[in-house]
Amino acid sequence: MVLVTSEQMREFDKRTISTLRVPGIVLMDHAGKALAEAALAKRPRCVVALCGKGNNGGDGWVAARWLRHQGVNQVQVVSTVDVSELTGDARTAATSAIAAGVPHQVYAPGQPLPPADVYLDAILGTGAARPLSGQLADLVSALEAVVAASGAWVIAADVPTGVNATTGEVAGPAVRAQQTIAMAAQKLGTAITPGCLYAGDVVVADVGIGIEPSAELAAFTTAADVRAALPHRGPQTHKGTYGRVGVLVGEMTGAAVLAGLGAARAGAGLVMLAGEERVQGAPLEFVQRLFRDDMASVFAQSQALVIGPGLGDGGGLPERTARNLLAHWEKPGVLDADGLRLLRQNGALQRLPEGQWVLTPHPKECAALLETSTEAVQARRLEAATRLARETGGVVILKGYRSIIAHPDGRVRVNATGNAALATAGTGDVLAGIVGGLLAQGADSFLAACAGAFLHGAAGELAGERLTLVSTLASDVVDAIPDAIGKAFHADLEEQ
Numbered sequence: 001m002v003l004v005t006s007e008q009m010r011e012f013d014k015r016t017i018s019t020l021r022v023p024g025i026v027l028m029d030h031a032g033k034a035l036a037e038a039a040l041a042k043r044p045r046c047v048v049a050l051c052g053k054g055n056n057g058g059d060g061w062v063a064a065r066w067l068r069h070q071g072v073n074q075v076q077v078v079s080t081v082d083v084s085e086l087t088g089d090a091r092t093a094a095t096s097a098i099a100a101g102v103p104h105q106v107y108a109p110g111q112p113l114p115p116a117d118v119y120l121d122a123i124l125g126t127g128a129a130r131p132l133s134g135q136l137a138d139l140v141s142a143l144e145a146v147v148a149a150s151g152a153w154v155i156a157a158d159v160p161t162g163v164n165a166t167t168g169e170v171a172g173p174a175v176r177a178q179q180t181i182a183m184a185a186q187k188l189g190t191a192i193t194p195g196c197l198y199a200g201d202v203v204v205a206d207v208g209i210g211i212e213p214s215a216e217l218a219a220f221t222t223a224a225d226v227r228a229a230l231p232h233r234g235p236q237t238h239k240g241t242y243g244r245v246g247v248l249v250g251e252m253t254g255a256a257v258l259a260g261l262g263a264a265r266a267g268a269g270l271v272m273l274a275g276e277e278r279v280q281g282a283p284l285e286f287v288q289r290l291f292r293d294d295m296a297s298v299f300a301q302s303q304a305l306v307i308g309p310g311l312g313d314g315g316g317l318p319e320r321t322a323r324n325l326l327a328h329w330e331k332p333g334v335l336d337a338d339g340l341r342l343l344r345q346n347g348a349l350q351r352l353p354e355g356q357w358v359l360t361p362h363p364k365e366c367a368a369l370l371e372t373s374t375e376a377v378q379a380r381r382l383e384a385a386t387r388l389a390r391e392t393g394g395v396v397i398l399k400g401y402r403s404i405i406a407h408p409d410g411r412v413r414v415n416a417t418g419n420a421a422l423a424t425a426g427t428g429d430v431l432a433g434i435v436g437g438l439l440a441q442g443a444d445s446f447l448a449a450c451a452g453a454f455l456h457g458a459a460g461e462l463a464g465e466r467l468t469l470v471s472t473l474a475s476d477v478v479d480a481i482p483d484a485i486g487k488a489f490h491a492d493l494e495e496q
């Protein structure tokens with residue numbers, strides 16, 4: 001499903017209105033009706049629509065009119081401005097609602113809101129331009145207070161007020177909705193944190209605006225990415241067909257083994273561990289090579305590398321080898337954990353060949369690379385991920401709830417799979433390995449990152465279902481990869 005920015009949405013709006021000659025009020029009527037239907041599904045006795053001065057407010061006025069038409073007699077509008085101040089389609093929507101007998105009042109700061117079972121948040125949508133203050137901030141806290149006391153349901157029109165529809169940033173007070181009715185397409189800011197935590201369930205309403213798919217639009221990762229990243233397994237293929245993944249072994253050998261297992265379960269034909277010593281207890285299927293062998297040949301036969309899991313920060317031969325590979329390796333690779341640290345040298349970020357490497361930082365690692373705080377990364381995750389991709393040339397998977405995948409050319413994907421089962425040591429190593437495994441099989445770096453994030457999250461969910469969110473270990477996530485792959489292909493059948 002595509003995810004649009006405010007600017008992209010405005011373009012689609014404009015195109016629909018100017019090329020299809022559909023008047024804006026018609027689109028608004030569809031939007032308001034969809035909002036009314038979402039409210040009706042809660043079988044409310046009493047609905048209050050909070051309406052701002054722009055077209056988002058217009059959606060709220062239309063919803064109030066439709067609710068009254070559908071027999072909800074106790075519906076009223078609390079507006080942030082006097083009706084005489086409204087313009088354009090919002091003015092038309094308000095005029096019709098008032099003609100239909102919808103009572104209305106202007107919100108006076110400090111006043112409690114009238115009681116209701118359902119509140120519609122139509123204060124601000126894609127036109128929100130700055131953090132809330134004054135009257136609007138007061139209105140949002142009045143809503144919060146009445147909802148806390150009554151347990152009423154909150155439905156946001158298009159985007160919860162206070163959430164930046166493009167970036168997901170919440171820079172001040174914001175409405176917490178249980179549901180968001182997205183007009184024509186989900187807004188990117190409601191798909192990523194923190195915005196998605198305010199949006200609740202997002203339902204897309206078809207309001208008559210055509211959304212033409214294009215590479216520029218962000219989207220969720222899907223099971224189709226997993227299917228696209230895995231090559232067809234014909235009868236005459238052999239292990240060489242599916243590529244060799246070289247995993248650099250550092251101080252913590254267990255992390256390298258987990259990465260290798262991720263790669264193998266994701267389909268790599270062969271996993272090679274390369275380190276200073278043999279790893280005791282590594283799976284029998286893994287090939288092991290030592291750095292003291294001919295260094296040039298150790299990695300030469302690998303189609304993809306995984307550098308970083310368990311590397312440590314002690315310097316020494318593994319780190320020197322990693323630096324050397326970063327400078328000279330010409331095939332795809334994954335850079336994770338302490339490997340990422342190597343990208344910042346003498347205060348500058350190393351520039352990598354565009355799209356060759358997939359970087360898998362968690363927020364703290366991303367913050368260190370961008371020389372900012374973890375809090376700043378988490379507050380503006382989209383900006384952090386896209387900036388890191390742009391400045392390094394790597395495809396970035398910024399890990400965490402709703403991982404963001406950013407290509408240096410500007411493409412963005414959001415991964416919605418995964419849950420707290422993954423909040424345990426070693427799962428990041430597994431992700432790095434899965435992506436390495438997909439790269440070795442020939443997937444391009446952006447597809448491998450998208451499919452890898454999806455598969456890893458799906459495996460985490462399956463492991464969590466079986467073992468609880470509490471007891472799942474990284475090795476359980478590895479064990480769940482086959483079922484996650486099976487499910488991704490089963491999704492294919494369901495979609496047909």
Ligand SMILES: NC(=O)C1=CN([C@@H]2O[C@H](COP(=O)(O)OP(=O)(O)OC[C@H]3O[C@@H](n4cnc5c(N)ncnc54)[C@H](OP(=O)(O)O)[C@@H]3O)[C@@H](O)[C@H]2O)[C@@H](O)CC1
Nearest residue numbers: 013024027028031054055056124125126127128129130158
């Ligand atoms: N045909 C269409 O286009 C359709 C659009 N649709 C709907 O329209 C929505 C977009 O409408 P929109 O562009 O009018 O913007 P909207 O979010 O209502 O607010 C803008 C107003 O708020 C103000 N303002 C901004 N920030 C502020 C702040 N922090 N604090 C206070 N004020 C602030 C700003 O004025 P300013 O004060 O900045 O001059 C401006 O007046 C979209 O989300 C969807 O719901 C659907 O009906 C389908 C058809």
Ligand SMILES: [K+]
Nearest residue numbers: 121124157159
């Ligand atoms: K809203």
